[in-house]
Structure formats: C-alpha cells, structure tokens
Amino acid sequence: MQRNRRTFLKQAGAGAAVLAAASALPTRFAVAQKAKLKLGLMLPYTGTYAALGHNITDAMNLRLAEAGNKLGGREYEIVKLDDESAPPKGKDNAARLLVRDKCDLLIGTVHSGVAIAMAQVAKEENKFLVIPNAGAVQLTRQNCSPKLFRTSFSNWQPAYPSGDVALKDGHKTAVIMTWKYPAGFESAGGFKDSFVKGGGKIIKEILPDFPSVEFQAGLTEIASLKPDCVYVFFAGAGALKFMKDYEAAGLKASIQLYGPGFLTDGVYKQAGSAAEGIKTTLHYADDLDTPVNKKFRAAFKKATTREADVYAVQGYDTGTFLIQGLDAVKGDISAEKPLIKAWEGVKIDSPRGIFTLSWSHEPIQDIYLRQIYSGDEKLLGVAHKALADSGSGCVMA
Ligand code: PHB
Numbered sequence: 429m430q431r432n433r434r435t436f437l438k439q440a441g442a443g444a445a446v447l448a449a450a451s452a453l454p455t456r457f458a459v460a461q462k463a464k465l466k467l468g469l470m471l472p473y474t475g476t477y478a479a480l481g482h483n484i485t486d487a488m489n490l491r492l493a494e495a496g497n498k499l500g501g502r503e504y505e506i507v508k509l510d511d512e513s514a515p516p517k518g519k520d521n522a523a524r525l526l527v528r529d530k531c532d533l534l535i536g537t538v539h540s541g542v543a544i545a546m547a548q549v550a551k552e553e554n555k556f557l558v559i560p561n562a563g564a565v566q567l568t569r570q571n572c573s574p575k576l577f578r579t580s581f582s583n584w585q586p587a588y589p590s591g592d593v594a595l596k597d598g599h600k601t602a603v604i605m606t607w608k609y610p611a612g613f614e615s616a617g618g619f620k621d622s623f624v625k626g627g628g629k630i631i632k633e634i635l636p637d638f639p640s641v642e643f644q645a646g647l648t649e650i651a652s653l654k655p656d657c658v659y660v661f662f663a664g665a666g667a668l669k670f671m672k673d674y675e676a677a678g679l680k681a682s683i684q685l686y687g688p689g690f691l692t693d694g695v696y697k698q699a700g701s702a703a704e705g706i707k708t709t710l711h712y713a714d715d716l717d718t719p720v721n722k723k724f725r726a727a728f729k730k731a732t733t734r735e736a737d738v739y740a741v742q743g744y745d746t747g748t749f750l751i752q753g754l755d756a757v758k759g760d761i762s763a764e765k766p767l768i769k770a771w772e773g774v775k776i777d778s779p780r781g782i783f784t785l786s787w788s789h790e791p792i793q794d795i796y797l798r799q800i801y802s803g804d805e806k807l808l809g810v811a812h813k814a815l816a817d818s819g820s821g822c823v824m825a
Contacts, residue, residue, distance in 0.1 A: 463502075464502070464503045464504055464505050465499055465502050465503070465504040465505075465532050465533070465754070465759065465761060466504070466505055466507060466529065466530060466531040466532050466533075467504055467505070467506045467507070467531060467532070467533055467535055467750075468507050468509070468522075468525030468526060468529060468531030468533065468534045468535065468536075469485065469488075469506050469507065469508045469509070469535045469536060470508075470509045470511045470521055470522060470525060470534065470535070470536030470537050470542075470546060471484055471485060471508075471509075471510070471511060471536050471537050471538060471560075472510065472511055472512060472513040472537065472538050472539065473485075473508075473510040474510055474512055475512050475513050475514075475639065476513065476639040476641075476663075476664045476665045476666045477513045477538045477539060477639075477663065477664045477665075478664070478665070479664055479665070479694055479695075479739075480538045480561065480663065480664050480694070480739045481510075481537075481538055483694065483732075483734070483736070483737060483739040483740040483743060484538070484560045484561060484739050484740070484742060484743035484746070485508070485743060486728070486731065486732050486734075486740070486743065487728055487736070487739075487740035487741070487742075487743035487744040487747070488535075488560070488743040488744065488746050488747040489506075489747075490727060490728060490731050490744060490747070491743075491744045491745075491746075491747025491748055491751070492504075492747045492750070492751070494727075494747075495747070495751050498759075499750055499751060499754040499755070499759055500754035500755045500756070500757060500758045500759030500760070501755075501758055501759050502754070502759030507525060507529050507531055509521055509524065509525055511536065511537050511539070511542050513537075513538060513539040513542060513638075513639065514542065515539065515541030515542050515544075515545060515609075517542075518541065518542040518543075518544070518545025518546055518549075519545045519546075519548060519549050521542075521546075522534060522536075522545060522546040522549035522550065523549050523553075526549060526550065526553045526555050527553065531555075532555070532556075532761050533555060533556040533557075533558065533761060534546060534549075534550050534555055534556065534557045534558070535557075535558045535559075535560060535746065536557075536559070536560070536562075537559070537560075537561065537562055538561040538562055538739075539562055539609075539611070540562045540563060540564035540583065540609065540610040540611040540614075541564075541609055541610060542562070543559055543562030543564055543567065544564050544566065544567065544571075544610070547567055547571060547573070547576055550575065550576065551573055551575075551576075554575070555575065556575045556576075556577070556761070556767075557575065557576050557577070558577050558578075558579065558746060558749060558750070559576070559577070559578040559579070559580060560579055560580055560742045560743055560745075560746040561580045561739060561742055562580070562611070563578075563580060563581050563582050563583035563584075563585070563611055563614065563615075564582075564583065564610050564611070564614070565582045565583055565584055565610075565614050565817065566610075567582075568582050568786070568788040568789060568790040568817050568819050568822060569788070569817070569818070569819060569820055569821045569822050570821035570822065572788045572789060572819065572822035572823075572824060573824075574768055574824050574825070575764075575768070576789060577749070577771055577785065577789045578789060578790045578791065579742055579745045579746045579749050579776075579791065580742045580791070581711055581790075581791065581793070582614075582790055582817035583610070583611050583614035583615045583617075583618065583661075583688075584614055584615075584617060584618040584621070584817055584818075585618070585711065585793075585795065585815055585816075585817055586615075586618070586688040586689060586690075586709050586710045586711055586795055587614070587615040587616070587617070587618025587619045587661070587688050587709070588618040588619070588621055588622055588795075588812070588815065589622065589709045589795045589797070589811035589812040589815070590618070590619050590622070590623075590659065590686050590687070590688065590707075590708070590709045590811070591618075591619045591620065591621065591622030591623030591624070591625070591626065591628065591659075592622045592623075592626060592811070593686065593707060593709060593797060593811060594619075594623055594628065594656075594657050594659070594684075594686050595622075595623060595626040595627070595628055597657070597684065597707075598656075599628065599656035599657040599684065600627070600628055600629065600656055601628070601629050601630075601631050601655045601656045601657075602619075602623060602628060602629070602630055602631070602655050602656065602657050602658065602659050603630070603631055603632045603633075603634065603649075603650050603653055603655040603658050603659075604616045604619065604620075604630060604632070604633045604634070604658075604659050604660070605633075605634040605635075605636075605643075605646050605650070605658060605659075605660045606633075606634075606635060606660060606661040606662070607635070607636060607637070607638040607639065607640075607661065607662065607666070608635040608636065608637050608638060609638045611661060612635070612638070612661045615661035615687075615688055616633065616659070616661065618688075619659045619686075623659075631653055631655055632649065632653055632655075634646040634649060634650070639666055641665075641666050641669040641670070641673075643669070643670055643673045643674075644673065644677075647673060647674065647677040647679060648677075650677075650679060650683065651677065651678070651679060654683075655683065656683070656684075657683060657684045657685070657686055658674075658679075658683055658684070658685050658686070659686045659687060660685065660686075660687045660691060661687060661688060661690065661691075662687070662690070662691055663690035663691070663693075664690075664694070664695070665695075667690065667691045667692070667695055668695040668698055668699055670691070671685075671691070671692075671695070671696075671699045671702040671703050671706070672699060672702045674702065675701065675702040676702075680702065680704075680705070684705075684707065685705075685706045685707070686706075686707055686708065686709075687706070687708050688708060688709060688710055689708040689709060689710025689712070689713075689738060689796075689798060690708075690710070690738070691706065691708055692706055692708055692798075692800055692805065693710065693712075693737040693738045693739070694735075694737040694738075694739060696800050696805060697735070697803070700803070703800040704800055704801070704802075704803075705799065705800060705801070706799065706800050707797065707798070707799045707808075708797075708798050708799075709795050709796065709797055709798070709811045709812075710738055710795065710796060710798065711738070711780050711791070711793045711794065711795055711796070712737075712738040712741050712779065712780040712796065713796040713798045713805065713807040714735075714736075714737070714798075714804075714805045714807075715804075715805065715806065715807050716779065716780070716781065716796075716807060718779070718781070720777055720778065720779055721779040721780075724736060724741070724744060724779040725779070728740050728744075736779070738780075741778060741779045741780050744778070744779065745776050745778045745779075745780075748774075748776050748777075748778070749771065749774060749776065752770065752771075752774050752776070753767055753770045753771040753774070754767070756770035757770065771785070771789075772785060772787075772789070780793060780794075781793065781794055786816045786817065786819055787819060787822075787824070788817065788819030788822040788824070790816070790817050790819065792814055792815070792816040793814070793815060794810050794812070794813055794814060794815070795810070795811045795812040795815050796808075796809070796810055796811060797809050797810070797811040
C-alpha cells in the first residue's frame with residue numbers, strides 16, 4: 429500500500445513541475461481570469477455509510493445552488509471520489525484529489541479513520557481540509573492545524589451528555605457496544621466521562637469490527653449481563669441492522685438503549701418499532717422549531733425527495749462555511765491568512781441553531797436530547813448548552 433502511494437506520488441511529480449511553473453504566475457491573474465475553483469469531495473458513496481455521503485453531498489449542493497453556484501464570485505467544479513469508508517485507501521485517495529486532480533481544497537469525510545489519513549495528506553500538500561462529518565478527536569486536539577476546519581462535531585461532543593441522561597433516568601450500570609475504531613472508542617469515552625463521574629459503572633465493552641453487522645454474540649452477552657442500560661455507537665446501515673437485532677433479541681423492552689443520535693438519524697423510519705423509545709443526544713433534532721430548520725427541511729425534501737437528517741444539515745452548513753469564507757476573500761483561495769481569519773470568525777445560522785467555531789476550529793453547539801416516539805423523532809430538550817470540545821493538546825502552528 430505504502431509502495432503504491434509512493435509510486436503514485438512520484439508519477440504525479442512530473443505534473444507537479446508544470447503546476448509549480450503555473451503557480452508562479454500572480455494569483456490575481458488567475459483570479460481575474462476566473463479560473464474555476466476545484467473542490468475535491470471525498471465521501472462514502474458505497475458501503476454502510478453510503479447514505480450519509482449522499483446526504484452530505486446533496487445538501488451541500490443545495491446550499492451552493494441557493495447562493496447562485498458561485499464562491500466569492502468564482503465558478504467552481506466538484507471532483508467527487510467514493511472513499512468507501514476504507515482507511516487503508518485514505519491517503520492514496522486524498523493524494524489523487526490534491527496532486528493528480530489539482531484540487532484547490534479538500535472536503536470530507538464521514539469515517540474518522542479516513543479523515544485522519546486525509547488530514548495527513550492535506551498537511552503534506554499544504555491545502556485546506558473541511559470536514560463535514562468525521563469526529564476524530566485528534567483533529568481538533570493534538571493534530572489540529574490552521575488549515576483544518578470541522579463543520580460537524582467531535583466524537584466526544586454528542587456522547588458526553590448522554591451519560592448524565594442515563595443517570596438521570598435512574599440507571600447505575602451500563603454495557604457499551606460499538607464498532608472497534610476511533611469513532612467508537614471516542615464516543616464510548618464521552619459517555620463514560622459523564623456516566624462514571626456521576627457514579628455509574630461500565631460492566632462490559634463489546635467491540636465488533638467495523639463495519640461488521642454480526643451483532644448476535646454481543647446481544648447474547650448483554651442478555652446474560654443484564655445491565656440497567658446499553659450505550660452504542662453505530663451509524664448508517666449498520667445502525668438500522670443493530671436496532672432491528674436488538675428488538676429481535678428481546679432486549680428492547682427490558683434494557684433502555686442510548687447512543688449519539690447517529691444511531692437513529694436517517695434510519696429510524698425504516699427501523700419502525702425497533703427504534704421506538706430509543707433516547708439519543710445529538711447536535712440536531714428534526715423538529716427544531718425554527719424558520720431556518722423548517723425552510724431547510726422543505727428545500728431538501730423538494731430537491732431529493734428524502735427527509736433531511738444530521739448528515740444533510742452538516743452538508744448544508746459546509747456549503748454556508750465555504751460561501752462565508754470564500755466571499756470574504758472574493759474567491760481567492762491563495763489569500764490564506766484572511767481566509768483562515770474569515771473561517772475562524774464564521775457564525776453559521778444552521779438548521780441545528782446558530783453556531784460558531786472554537787479556537788481549535790470545531791463547532792461550539794447545543795446538544796439536544798431526542799427520543800423516537802410514535803414513529804417520529806421528538807425533541808425532549810437541550811441536554812447540554814453550547815458544548816465545545818476541550819481542544820486539549822491543540823497548538824495552532
Ligand atoms: C466517524 O467515523 O467519526 C463517524 C462516522 C459516522 C457517524 C459519526 C461519526 O455517524
């Protein structure tokens with residue numbers, strides 16, 4: 429794999445010489461010529477997270493279309509790549525977009541392991557990376573970077589309030605079940621931070637490999653351990669299968685299920701009775717009663733015939749983020765310092781509510797408590813107001 433990447437980059441090197449000559453021209457010349465901005469969009473369009481990638485893409489395009497399909501007055505083109513949520517291919521795919529296709533900026537992705545690989549390549553190539561989902565905490569902590577921004581969440585963020593919710597519901601013991609990869613560990617970590625601090629006890633952590641949907645052995649173990657509650661991190665098609673299996677195993681009626689809202693978002697309608705009663709925390713809720721949310725949901729439905737979910741919201745907000753930054757520099761992405769300043773100062777009037785970015789380039793946002801009730805997702809309240817990731821270990825240099 430490593431050898432392939434080196435070979436690829438070497439081949440790309442010949443093109444890079446031409447690129448270097450071209451970039452010696454004054455940037456203003458290029459901008460005056462209104463060369464199209466090239467956006468590299470790397471997301472999963474196949475596999476367990478496929479629906480997430482599609483919703484991010486479609487909602488981002490919707491937002492850009494609302495702004496006349498221009499960024500700071502410049503036309504743009506999008507180069508799309510299916511990353512298959514496959515971390516081993518992450519670096520080659522990111523290099524393909526930045527080196528071979530000469531994209532000006534990279535946008536992606538859903539899976540934390542792939543996003544970590546993308547961030548390494550973006551740093552090597554000295555390019556901007558905007559993350560519309562993946563919550564890997566290191567990207568706003570020890571591996572934060574001036575040209576790396578996130579419009580979504582850190583995996584700790586929606587998880588942390590859920591431990592308190594479970595305690596308030598009277599639970600004292602929990603089993604955690606999550607896919608065995610950074611997002612799962614970090615989400616579990618957020619739950620433990622509040623649940624254990626408040627006196628709760630974790631009696632077991634069950635860790636199937638990503639993206640396995642072989643949940644049976646874990647469910648059998650949960651049935652014998654009989655915890656007060658279960659906390660899980662699953663998303664997309666895997667989350668749908670998990671909810672159905674949990675119900676089929678006869679656990680739903682006796683052991684309350686919690687998780688970040690990724691468990692139910694985009695799939696609770698298909699899950700039917702299996703989703704009923706599940707309580708989740710997330711930085712979005714379908715029925716937020718604001719004009720921005722209502723307008724967004726209607727527009728997304730009209731454009732795609734699908735219901736919006738948190739992934740669509742993050743795609744839409746990524747569109748707003750691009751617009752606000754590139755408008756501030758009139759489309760000149762080489763004006764790096766003013767662009768970073770503009771992006772650090774964004775105030776996004778999102779369907780999730782207004783949010784700004786922390787010093788480590790990550791949304792400071794309300795986390796909502798939601799529950800599936802009579803086939804709909806109901807907003808129960810704000811679980812944590814204006815929650816920010818600690819950004820601990822982040823040095824912006
Ligand atoms: C992640 O890998 O960070 C991730 C993936 C899917 C989600 C949330 C987080 O729904």
